[in-house]
Amino acid sequence: MARLPRLIIPNQPQHLIQRGNNRQPIFHEEEDYQRFLAWLKEAARFYQVAVHAYVLMPNHIHLLATPSDNVGLALMMQKVGRFYVPWFNNKYARSGGLFEGRFRTSLVDTEHYFLACSRYIELNPVRNGLTTGPLDYPWSSYAHHTGVRTDALVTDHLLYWGLGNTPFQREAAYTELVMQGIPQDEVDFITASVLKNQPLGSDAFKAELERKTRRQILPAKRGRPFREPIPPRPEP
Numbered sequence: 260m261a262r263l264p265r266l267i268i269p270n271q272p273q274h275l276i277q278r279g280n281n282r283q284p285i286f287h288e289e290e291d292y293q294r295f296l297a298w299l300k301e302a303a304r305f306y307q308v309a310v311h312a313y314v315l316m317p318n319h320i321h322l323l324a325t326p327s328d329n330v331g332l333a334l335m336m337q338k339v340g341r342f343y344v345p346w347f348n349n350k351y352a353r354s355g356g357l358f359e360g361r362f363r364t365s366l367v368d369t370e371h372y373f374l375a376c377s378r379y380i381e382l383n384p385v386r387n388g389l390t391t392g393p394l395d396y397p398w399s400s401y402a403h404h405t406g407v408r409t410d411a412l413v414t415d416h417l418l419y420w421g422l423g424n425t426p427f428q429r430e431a432a433y434t435e436l437v438m439q440g441i442p443q444d445e446v447d448f449i450t451a452s453v454l455k456n457q458p459l460g461s462d463a464f465k466a467e468l469e470r471k472t473r474r475q476i477l478p479a480k481r482g483r484p485f486r487e488p489i490p491p492r493p494e495p
Contacts, residue, residue: 265332265333265364265456266364266366266456266458266468266472266474266476267326267329267330267332267333267364267366268329268366268468268471268472269326269327269328269329270325270326270327271325271366271367271369272311272323272324272325272366272367272369272373272376272416273322273323273324273325273326273332273364273365273366273367274321274322274323274364274365274367274376274380274449274452274453274459275320275321275322275323275324275332275336275362275363275364275365275453276319276320276321276362276363276364276453276454277319277320277336277358277359277362277363278318278319278358278359279318279319279357279358279359280355280356280357280358280359281359282318282319282359283318283357284317284318285317285318285319285320285347285357285358286315286316286317286318286398287317287351291347291350292315292397292398294343294346295315295320295339295343296315296398296412298338298339298342298343299313299335299339299412300411300412301338302334302335302336302338302339303324303335303412305335305338306326306330306331306332306334306335306338307326307327307328307331308324308325308326308327308331308332308335309324309325309327309414309416310322310323310324310400310412310413310414311323311324311325311373311377311400311413311414311415311416311419312376312377312380312381312399312400312404312413313380313399313400313412313413314380314381314383314384314396314398314399314400315398315399316383316384316387316389316398317389321379321380321383322380323367323373323376323377323380325414325416332364336362340357340358343357344356344357344358363453363454363455363456364453364456365449365452365453365456365457365458365459366458366459366460366468367458367459367460368458368459368460368461368464369418371460371461371464372449372459372460373416373418374418374419374436375441375445375449376449376459377400377404377419378436378437378440378441379441379445379446379449380399380400381393381399381400381401381404381437382437382440382441383399384396384399386446393437394407400412400413401437404419404430404433405430405433405434405437406426406427406430419433422436457476458476462477465477
């Protein structure tokens, strides 16, 4: 059966995950991360995709990004792959694909889940035991959001700007949000949504997407469809 096209809506944030093939590492050393980020920044600008948050893990990546059209997100990832995979294969004397098929995406309910998704992404190294705090991990957007360094890859979202009137206020408010952590049920919901290519939002949000896109998103109701009873035939 043919796969459904990704649910992409221009100017609507997407949570994206791309894994290494068979969970194998896609980064080994500092140069690998730096090369990937440089090509990602170039491709994001070329295809007009705003990257709001990211983390590069040893065997997968997460992005929170807003494409300006229906195709820019896929073209951005294809462009990065065309540069990074041959370079990586040549460096480590390997051949074949590096990534696990198509990347997965989850359309994000901006009002209710954007900041949660950003925190989820930047706390990924902590959840995976790579570091005790998000600031100790160099390959994410957390240092940018907390004012430790400026990251040219990151485009701040309006919701981030809404955290305060000054850079200091925004950075302090965001730091406090991240330090609060994320409840495990919310972590599970965000994870399941992106792995299943399902929108990240409430049923009301998904129902509105169904109306706009004319595409089934909510689970189909079980059982046979309801039928009106057939009225009795009049007696002769």
